[in-house]
Amino acid sequence: MSAIIRVSNVSKIYEGGFTALKDVSLQIREGEILALLGPNGAGKTTLISTICGITLPTSGTIDVGGFDSQKDFRGARSLIGLVPQELTIEPFETVMNTVSFSRGLFGKSHDAAVIEKILRSLSLWDKKDSQIRTLSGGMKRRVLIAKALSHEPRILFLDEPSAGVDVELRKDMWEVVKSLAAEGVTIILTTHYIEEAEEMADRVGVINKGEILLVEEKADLMRKLGQKELQIELQEPVLALPESLASYDLTIEDDGNKLRYAYETTGNRTGITALLADLAAAGMRLKDIETRQSSLEEIFVGLVKEKA
């Protein structure tokens, strides 16, 4: 698949001296759903804003569908629809007018059929003549999505789409995203929820402190992120593991009082049942067991260390 967006060595240093993006290079493939995962303040929104033209890069270039984002900004921007993170929307306009406005702004002539289709797909048709201020937060987010889709973009950016969104809307939103993806629209979403990336994305990029740490196929990354640990506290300490337990990935800790077992949640078999049976067979008595998963934060730290 060819790249529809090429971000090459982009850095962004804000006026106060804060470096929001450090030499970011990223290729986004046409038709894929890419999730940008990262903690708050990682640079996700800055990266999106820079691609969309809201902020200008300090250095580096961005190519969107063959158009340079600065030299051919019209060509580049007309391919993109952006759903911002905040509910920023003109409160006194009607749904219909604000969506029509967006379409016009992106250089397209009015097309009642297109707008009706978009509004219906987002369950907004009944509200088309309502003033935006009368809508709930979830409905406002739908309007923002409708605005972003009004000019039928080939690329859609969703910045933290699930922030403050109820389950119902999230489900609807993913339906819309999936059908857009089926039509060949490239979708980039940012999130700090692993589950969200897992559910939607084809590829996942991890960004932290303005740096892209990795971009991988979702399946590969989930395997890495899906590691869990089982901590086994023993009644009596052991100095060495008996032969029968040699096949397990076990580590002795705390002067032999604890055993640690790493396993993958994504696999069909975790090996826990067999391990516990073999521990009992070896005559080891358990005091307590505990499972823990590395938090996203720890994974980020791990990734940062790995890259350093």
Add this chain to the structure above:
Amino acid sequence: MNWHAIKAIYIFEMARTWRTLAQSIISPVLSTSLYFVVFGAAIGSRIEEVEGVSYGAFIVPGLIMLSLLTQAVSNASFGIYFPKFIGTIYELLSAPVSFLEIVIGYVGAAATKAFIIGMIILGTAGFFVDLRIEHPFVMALFLVLTCISFSLLGFIIGIWAKNFEQLQLVPLLVITPMVFLGGSFYSVAMLPPVWQTVTYFNPVLYLISGFRWSFYEVSDVNVWLSLGFIFIFLFACLGVIWWIFKTGYQIRS
């Protein structure tokens, strides 16, 4: 040129005017009527004529300019400040529109609104005094040029303003005093010599004087000077806007 975008911005901005129609029309009509009652009737009964024009009729061009300038500046400044304030500016910045198209859309709408208000005031004035317009085309030209140039000024203020207070500051502290002291309600000849000299430094004087000339052929300064001045002002505003466009001042980081 992205004409669809210009049209979209223009329609969007005008929609705001129609939404607040009562406020947009009633308030200038009311304030103009009040000026006529206070200045025209109360003061006018003592002044009677200025340079051969009845006092009531004499103040009409000044009154129109007073509303026109304030409205053009406040509409255009609010028009661009509001999206900055609520954050919807992201859409303008991410759209395939040039700064020029944004300016045409916003300034066009603000100027249109100011022009309509100017005409409404002219109509209202017709109820109070006998109006005669000696040079209707020159009058229309002054009206249009003033609407556009002061809407440009308003746009600049809207870009510059960091809060609502700053947004109000220029119209309140600069425009209104300049209009009042620019011969809206009097002829410069009525002032003591020192103040006459001071008044000639007030740019609004040239506007009002030229505009009044188109009505009654009486003016404080030569009409060509007035016309020249308004063009200088127009190009100065365009220059500042061009600079904003080049530097992305207060808009794009």
